[in-house]
Amino acid sequence: MPSAPLLSPSLSALARPDAGWSFILYPDAAEGSGRFRSSDQPKRVRVPKGSAADPARAAAEGGRRAKSKLRRYCAANRLNRLGTLTYAGDGCRDPKALRGHLGEFFRTLRGHLGxxxxxxxxxxxxxxxxxxxxxxxxxxxxxxxxxxxxxxRGFVHIKLLGDLPVGSGKLSEARRAAGYLSKYVAKTFTDPQFRDLGRHRYDVAQGFQPASLHLSGTSAAEVLGQASQFLGSRPERRWSSSDAQDWAGAPTIWAQWGA
Known part of the structure; x- marks a missing residue:
């Protein structure tokens, strides 16, 4: 894909057209994705949980969405320190108890920090x-x-992520942390022990979700240009469905900017 021109977002760019390209930018996470919307786009039908025609594909898509949300959250909040909490003794085998213990842990830690x-x-x-x-x-x-x-309740481990290229900042470190966490999130959509519909596969502190900016335009290059202008640089990484073989969905793009 050719480099996108730097264009200034206008008020009209924030409106969602019936047809054209839409792009959701998460400025604090320096990431965004978009797709082409046709004027005759079929109406989506909500499918109840657990009744998808292709459960494996639905699980994979659910895992992909969860990983994307987690990555953006970690990046936007610069979560660059990774830790592990382990039980002593016989451990814990109750997911509900684990969630309760973690809620107590973060409330207590919050008190220790002021x-x-x-x-x-x-x-x-x-x-x-x-x-x-x-x-x-x-x-x-x-x-x-x-x-x-x-x-x-047992043992802890905590570390600041390193082993990154020289010049990497907190954003790169947070993306690395998100990559580690995302591997475990993916397992919760494929491992039978975790495929308990209705339960959270991960959790985050409330009140820190990254804000989003909705852009629109007539081409992928235009919306990428608007996003680049807003962030003040061109994307370091990008992906387009036009480069994917056997892509069956609507034309889609994704981009990620550096810190």
Whole structure:
């Protein structure tokens, strides 16, 4: 795809047309995606959970959407420190109990840090020997002793992600953390132990969801140009369905900008 021209978003660009390209930009996450909408687009029919015609495909698509949302959340909030919470003794094998324990953990940790809300994300993982444990990401330094005291149910590990190219900032670090967490999220859509419809495959702190900006235009290059102008740079990574073999859906694009 040729480089998109830098265009200034206008008020008209924010309106959703009946036909044309629409693009949702998440400025704080420096990421966005869009697709072409035809004027005769068929009406979507809501399918109840668990009754998809192709459950495997539906699970894969659900996992993809969850991973994208988690990645944007981590990037927007610069969650660049990755931790693990493990149970002592016989462990835990009850997903509902795990969620309750994690809610208590983050409330306690918040108190240790002064009481102000802070963004975080966590995902569960099954282990063959001791059942469940949790991986989490935060965006600030916290003493390991404070994390251990807040958890109080076993063992903890926390680290600032490194091993990145020289010049990488918090955004790149947060994307790396999101990549680790996303692997575990994907498992929750394919592992029978986690395919419990209606339960959260991951959780995040409320009040920190990344804001979105809706752009529209007559071409993919135009909406990418509007997004690039808003962010002040061209995308570092981009993907287009036009480069994908056997793509059956509407024309789609995705782009990611650097910090």
């Amino acid at each position: 009481g102000d809300p802070f963004p975080y994300a966590w995902v569960p993982e099954w282990h063959k020997s001791h059942g469940l444990h949790a991986h989490f990401a935060i965006g600030r330094y916290v003493k390991k002793s404070a994390i251990e005291k807040a958890w109080g």
